[in-house]
Amino acid sequence: MSIRIALDNPPEFYTNLDFISGRVILVLHRPETIGNVIVKLEGESHTALTVPSTGDRDDLYRGRIPGGGGVGDIITESHKILYRLFQVYPDDGAALAFQPGTHEFKFNFKVPLNNICHDPKAMSALLGIGGLSGSGFRTMDGSKQLMLQHVKGTLPPSLTGFPQEAEIRYYIKVTIQRPGFFKENWRYQVGFKFLPVEPPRPAKTSQEAFARRPFTFRPQAALHQKKSSFFGSRSSTASPSSGAGGTPPSIEMSARLPFPSILTCNEPLPLRLIARKLAPTEQQHVYLTALEIVLVGHTQVRVHNLENTERSTWILFSAPQLSPPIQLFNSPTDPVDAEFEIPKTLWKDRRLPNTVAPSFRTCNLARTYGLEIMLTLTWAPSSSPSSLKPNSPSITLPLKLSKVDVYSGIRPPQELLNSVSTQNSRPPRLPNRPPQQPPRPGPGVNVQPPAPDPLYPPQLGTVGATMYEEAPPSYDEAMADQLAGPAARPAYSGVTAENAPSTMPAEKS
Template identity: 25%
Template sequence: MSDVKVEIDRSYTDGTFTNHDIIRGKVTLVVTKAITLNWIQVKLEGISSSQLNIPRQQSNGKRDKDRKDKIIRDQHKVLYDTQIVFPPDNVRQVSQAKDFTLAPGNYSYSFEFKIPLNNSCAKMGGITNKVSLNLKSFDVMINNGNFNTTFVKNKAHQLASEHGYAGGGNGKRKASFTPPPPKQSYHTTSQLPPSLSGIGEFANVKYFIKVTCKRSSFLKTNLRAYDPFIFLPLDLDVQNRPLLDNQQFELEYKEAFVRKELIFRNRIPEIVGVKVMSSPTKSSEKKALPAVPQAQRPPPSSKKQGFMSRLFSGASDNTPISSSNVTPTYPKRVEQKKRSNVPEIKSKDVPFSFEIRFRYPAFLIPTKPPSFKLYLISNLNPSRYTLAEYGRPDESNGLGIIYLQKLTVKLTSITLVSVVENDGASNEYHLGQHEEVMTVCNNTYQNLKFDLMHSRVNPNASNSTTSPQSSASLHSPGGSVYEIEIPRKYFDNCILPDHLSPSFKTCNITRKYILSVVGGFSCEQIHDFRNKQECGKKIKYVDLQCDNIKVLSGLNMTSTLQSNASRSSIPLHNGGGSGGVPHSSSTSKLPTTHTSTPTPPPTFPSKNSERSYSHSSVTPSSNGHTNYNSVGDGPVQGSSSSSSGAAGGGVSNDSNGGALAAATAAMLPTYEDVVLESSYQDDSEHQRARRRYHQHEQYYSNPEQ
């Protein structure tokens, strides 16, 4: 019995592939009995699948409980490429035979594909690539929707209308042609989505290599084999530029933030300055005391008071009363005496805001430290919270003390799917949503103290991009914004798990994220954290909701990927088994060299080698490639150059001066090349980012189901 196996070479990528990668491998065919084949084809495929349960409804619109829900599934081939490895290309060009017989033995065929940048779902062609069968519901699935039961009926009516006929009565009658409504495009062109699994058949994205050995007889089953692989896209923006380094193309630095206000009301400073009146001096004796208003003078008494009466009644008519001691008349003289000795203290509100700040656009990378910063924001001058009015501006009055007690960070992943039913006339869209909330960190602090007197002016307040949910009440017109940054060490454990899928959007699946940061603050210390009543009474919570946070893959462009991207095509590699000659599979190895040399990245000249470009000579070699020979600047690339180049003083003759100028212009890097090279990711960091992305075990089941 013959068997076929396909195996991907994962030695250079650690099993995870990205855009512009060259995915290589080999097909091993073990033939125990002579077999006749039409061809052996290798496919590179990526399938985005979504599935929904649609409730059955009665004619009145109510759900029919007696009937099971209808299962509707949608599949989109976001990646599709093929390669014939047997018979070899040279045999197919000269042979008219449609089938080939392989004798018993082991055969090995090499293959390689280049993974593109964008999806190719809208470019799918051919009935076998676009139509499939749902084996669970036995419904026909098409690449842009599902056929329902009325599809054939509506198509028949549409065909009759196009020919000017409509049914009715006993005969045919002419009918006015009504063009069908324009079809809504269901496909999107975007960057290839990442591998997705873990939420069942509701939504998944799978990538795999598939080999098919096409038998010449329809009565015999074709031989097939799969090898799934994990795909993780590069972090690029809509212009396919490095997402994390797009600030190089901006004129100014931008930030995104979400801010919410919190007010501690009726707070009294911990330290209050009391103005103590000194003993009267000569100068103070000369200063006349203000007269007491007539309305508050004690009423004249017709009877002369005795000594005891004057003792308990206070000052007599002959004693001067300062305006600072004037108080309203109270029923009790004792209460009036106490109030006159206590200084008047006014309570104040302490407004501040809790803020999370990102560099625009807001993003997070799994397994990486948090990319956001946390701040306490105030629009009031920090001197308000000091003893500056008493001559001590470096000391706190305790009014602006804030205690951070709790910090909770949660990430909500939202997966949106769509499934389309096509009735032959229009599309009916069914939408579904799946949410999953994960707690990233839940930190508890014991009276972590911050004082608004230490806040500093925010220099980038005018360059920030405010979220729609943020509060702008602290921005006073023409005023300054003061901030205190919460040190990163207090939330450095807010790290996303490694299996988290990056944000993406494709034809039928969208993955997005919402970040929630909840801070618990108090204006007083908590003495017993086990006392829930005390904690609930003193702690006030602020919830910051950050919508549409991008989760990135952490993969950036490297020099190798840039070199692969410049390759126009991938050469076909036929293994040692081509032509029907068997050989041992144990001795077959993947090719280490390629028939076409990849285009190298641009060479950037150093300051010491600038002169060498004026001495270089250009010569077309016998194989059609242009050779450059820089005098005194390293070895010659390619074959030896001709002697017609300039010598010594660097003066070239007129015959090759134009070629020299063209070669020099071609070798000099542009500004975009320099910027691109500066954004290349370190190879070791690039490999670490690949290794961390893992998938659920269901990802490795039959990828076409």
Template identity: 25%
Template sequence: MVSACEVKIEAQELRPSNIFTSLDTIRGKVYVNVRSEISLSCIQIKLEGISQSIIREKHLVKRKEKEIAKLESHRLLYETRTIFPPKNVRQVSSAKEFTLTPGEYEYDFEFKLPLESSCGSNNAPTNGITNKFQVVRRNSDQLNSNNSAHFRGPLPPSLSDLGELGQINYFLKVTVKRTSIIKPNIRKFSPFRFIPFDSLEHLNSSSRELNFIRKEQVFKDKIPEIIAIIDKPQRPYSGQGYQTPPSPQRRSSSFLKTLFFGSSDDISQSSTSIPQPPPTPPKNEPPTITAYDVPFFFEARFNGLFQTVGKSPTYKLYVLSKANPKKYIGMNGESSGLGAVYLKNLKIELFIVTNVVSQEFKRQDYKVITLCQLSVSGKLDLAYARKSKAINEQTGSALHELEIPTSLYSNAVIPYSLVPNFKTCNMERKYKLKITAGFAETKDSKKIKEVSIDTWIDLIGGIPPPMASESIPARANLPTYADATGYR
């Protein structure tokens, strides 16, 4: 059966993928194609946003296991415009019914998207398809927004990655209201995607806040790769036979420690003392080699604890040393290899945590996506670390740093499909970033020590706020690392 009336909505797109944000003005036209004469009371277009959660649980009912569904729905946004009859007609006419003859009609509409949710304060209807009847589902219980507590805050983004567990939908809806109760109203929906613009709080924090997370690792009993050894000299030949020259004093472990980790007190010799013949070293005894602990930190450094979808990471990764780099330099002025650590693997994960409430039922949805995972064999030699503005939180002394090349993890991009953090009456979305690095003592070592650091972050959609450029301080005013951390 052909409908007597057909409706179409066309909204002007402001951005690709039909995305709108707060303070955008949605403009468009409603096209009504009337095939046969119809009677109606009005034609309305509505702007709506709904946050709905459904949690299903199994319970014993009369010794039988049944699935019970709890539904909770909140209308975050509700605005209505009457586009027919026009305003001038409504002002002079008290008629309850109008007639549209066959033909094509078009009506303009305009809405401005607000900054905050209006849940609990709008006059939206709460139940039913026709607003005259309430839908009741078997083995289910429904709670509408007028019957529950409300959270007033920024308008949340569209959400579709939880299935029926939780959804946030925005749409335009045209309703041709019929005067007869036996004739259904004619409706047309036009969904759109909503993403809030980036807050000035986040953007300003990127220019004034320096955050870091770090964790210490220690390679115990590490041996230098290059050892300074004084060889035992050969006994020269003379016509009177072999003569034994004075034997060099065997280098002790304290000498090797001095060699790699700084000076120590020399053994003083008085000018009046009588030289004593050196002891004869035991035959075939290897030189004494002392092992040392090599501590270091793995650190991630952020200018503001947030990341933007679709963009390369803005954080940077470092290896920090407590020791002065000179302690890892040998007698020849080159690295002894004692301070060399090898980055063997790197993994960056994003944890997606969504807390959902539906009446007395609660559920946490937990997902993990891997943004970056790679195997490498990169050498980071602490002998060449540069002095850092970072400090040792325990001692207050300066640290030395080596930056891990950003090219290794520049592809750790958060996909556009993820939405910014949000909170509504019945849902909350949070994100945690976890970075795991595996280090080895030598290039060919199979023994890898993994260090993991993690932090909660905010995700932003990459839509700049209005007049953002005038509100963000100049990058030249960035604080130092010490200023941001509070240590001098």
């Protein structure tokens, strides 16, 4: 016996609204009776953290860890962010005997937009009666999902690279049930990479997010020599003087990104580096001699009430020694507040690595990004780069943009964007008002109709009050069934192979 899953024209990775189709190929060497052939589309987000010791007073008030975990124990949390079923055999529920040979079963899934674990109705439906579905096969233990904290959002990307701590994986699993008390079910699975579509991009504006830092070089020291003693020995002392190197330059460096700050996977940085003159000087010969641009990712890992943040870095551009160095400003006579933009040719061809996952937030994992720029500036006495010496005054400035979003670069279909914008343009519904019983009037008292409430205008009436009773539809509700996944998509490799063994510790039941 052998089982294999063959996908139809599998891409490098799948995304939302994609159709995943294929065949389950079963090769039998002897007759077998098969009850059900179930194919599942699953996505799981696993996290694991070690319970720390109570080292301070705040830890003493930490809530009790579920499962009674003590100091040093590994606590795990798992979320079923995607769960779809497809029963490929049989149609009528009858178990039949299969003869030796090759048998194929076709399946077809459509990847949704949002995760499923936030929906208690969906989790309860997966339970079925007694943990079994109507077909008699076990789906999943949805009761565990109901006990966890959930976040509704777009399905997160595949994520690995944090052994024994965090990972997000997607699978296609097949279960072949064999009737009989002592017969074991056959199972097989294959993993696939997933990269979500990006959210609707905000309209472009002329605004910019920036990080800036002013600085002033220290005055260069002038050397004064004095004759002393009978033997003609000389002693030298150094004292600050503006006459040797001129008035020290005073400059402000800033890093700017379009606002909102959005970077795109496999696309260049829309970064601008600008120098601004703060004070008049006689000699304003300042050179950019080194530059480094680093993308910093912060992965927030949560297990119940334990949290940890992992820091990852990707070097986008690194030049420890620019050759030739770049002179800031065109002339020392430039007026105050004059600006000089560092040429973008240094990093215009540097794209985000294909191992960078887009920003996301799911139930127990989140990824945010920032950008760090390190600039080394050197003050020279003349406008010739040859005047730069190893002992020339220099300064290294850090510039940090802490709130940067990374998008996948997979634009959602225009039909979906139009549908979402239409739903967002609906007027907000009024909150439900609990009914109030009017007081019973005494005998001989005339009952006056209640005054109209300005919050509930009478022109809405009964029909208008129930018109917006339901919340606006989600992405899944807004999209059409025939809407296909995006065609254009960038390269994405993830960190490890999608079929590599899991590195997460076993979950305690």
